[in-house]
Amino acid sequence: MNDTFLKACKGEEVSHTPVWIMRQAGRYLPEYRAIRGKADFLTMCKTPELAAEVTIQPVDRLNVDAAIMFSDILIPCEAMGQNLSFEENRGPMLDPVRDKETVDKLFVPDPEDTMGFVMDTIRLLRKELAGRVPLIGFAGAPFTTATYMIEGGTSKNFLNTKMMIYQNPALYKSFMDKVTATITEYLKAQIAAGAQAVQIFDTWGGIFCPADFRKHALSYVQKIIKDLKEWMKGRGESVPVIYFVGSTAGLIEEIKTSGADVYGIDWKIDLDAAIKRLGGDVVVQGNLDPLSLFLPKEKTEERVKDVLNRGSSARGHIFNLGHGVVPQTPPENVIALVEMVHRLSAR
Numbered sequence: 270m271n272d273t274f275l276k277a278c279k280g281e282e283v284s285h286t287p288v289w290i291m292r293q294a295g296r297y298l299p300e301y302r303a304i305r306g307k308a309d310f311l312t313m314c315k316t317p318e319l320a321a322e323v324t325i326q327p328v329d330r331l332n333v334d335a336a337i338m339f340s341d342i343l344i345p346c347e348a349m350g351q352n353l354s355f356e357e358n359r360g361p362m363l364d365p366v367r368d369k370e371t372v373d374k375l376f377v378p379d380p381e382d383t384m385g386f387v388m389d390t391i392r393l394l395r396k397e398l399a400g401r402v403p404l405i406g407f408a409g410a411p412f413t414t415a416t417y418m419i420e421g422g423t424s425k426n427f428l429n430t431k432m433m434i435y436q437n438p439a440l441y442k443s444f445m446d447k448v449t450a451t452i453t454e455y456l457k458a459q460i461a462a463g464a465q466a467v468q469i470f471d472t473w474g475g476i477f478c479p480a481d482f483r484k485h486a487l488s489y490v491q492k493i494i495k496d497l498k499e500w501m502k503g504r505g506e507s508v509p510v511i512y513f514v515g516s517t518a519g520l521i522e523e524i525k526t527s528g529a530d531v532y533g534i535d536w537k538i539d540l541d542a543a544i545k546r547l548g549g550d551v552v553v554q555g556n557l558d559p560l561s562l563f564l565p566k567e568k569t570e571e572r573v574k575d576v577l578n579r580g581s582s583a584r585g586h587i588f589n590l591g592h593g594v595v596p597q598t599p600p601e602n603v604i605a606l607v608e609m610v611h612r613l614s615a616r
């Protein structure tokens with residue numbers, strides 16, 4: 270049983286710095302593309318046997334210290350009653366939520382009834398992994414999820430989202446209350462099904478000035494984490510919560526108040542500087558630039574050393590990229606990265 274990841278989340282001593290890679294289950298792996306060639310993305314998410322298989326692929330191939338269940342942050346949008354599809358090369362498409370009528374039609378779903386396939390995937394994975402590495406569950410943060418729901422997909426400047434926030438704050442709040450309740454129940458269901466850590470992805474949190482981030486994004490995350498912690502306490506459980514925000518550098522003092530056990534840091538700030546601003550006695554995850562995997566191997570190794578050195582000033586460090594691995598990355602470079610982290614951090 271490899272428990273370095275869970276130990277590091279708790280700030281306990283470990284024999285090496287654990288490492289996993291955001292988006293480790295995905296298109297850079299030929300074995301993922303082989304399955305994806307036969308099934309569309311949503312079918313893969315909704316078929317526990319397929320989702321479990323692609324979750325384990327990077328564990329086998331990369332020797333990472335944690336598995337992250339294969340799914341997507343937009344699964345709950347469909348469960349709330351919104352149409353969702355993934356178009357080839359266009360990313361996610363949703364029917365935009367922009368007025369009160371549409372918000373009123375959304376509901377807070379029972380996760381087992383509407384997203385049972387995710388919990389089935391987790392239950393299957395716990396059996397198949399059999400303690401080999403811990404399993405991470407996840408959800409999008411309410412704000413990041415809401416941007417897709419409001420924009421109807423990916424966006425450049427989030428105009429419709431900010432228009433709703435600035436011009437109809439009451440509507441935004443009533444919408445966010447539903448999204449927040451959905452995500453809270455969804456994460457509880459994942460933990461009850463066997464997720465051993467959960468990560469909340471706030472990829473787009475960095476599009477705000479800090480005051481807007483606090484009010485329109487962070488406050489909902491704080492509520493989720495507080496609810497989760499109280500619920501876990503009642504069950505005698507303490508599953509670590511990781512909070513990842515894109516464009517972290519401008520928001521370090523904010524994320525410090527999130528209530529998370531582990532702070533995910535992107536690559537646009539030196540890890541030791543982030544740790545210092547977080548107060549030092551913290552657990553961080555990150556933060557190599559994902560495109561460093563295109564450098565010559567010895568240059569990548571220099572950067573890995575640098576991140577490990579800077580990370581050593583925290584109570585705990587989980588090595589990761591500062592954002593997801595991109596599909597064009599050669600798998601052998603990702604394998605080499607994991608090997609470097611293990612070798613260079615061995616105590």
Ligand code: CP3
Nearest residue numbers: 291292293294295310338339340341342360361470472593
């Ligand atoms: O990390 C993992 O390996 C677990 C699986 C996972 C996926 N998406 C699979 C996926 C996770 C954790 C996510 C999170 C996610 N999804 C985020 C937050 C993290 C981040 O990367 O910013 C966001 C914003 C999404 C929404 C999403 N899903 C978009 C914008 C897209 C299209 C763009 C893209 O990367 O293709 C997806 C599709 C998606 N999610 C794919 C995968 C493997 C590619 C689908 C395919 O195979 O065609």
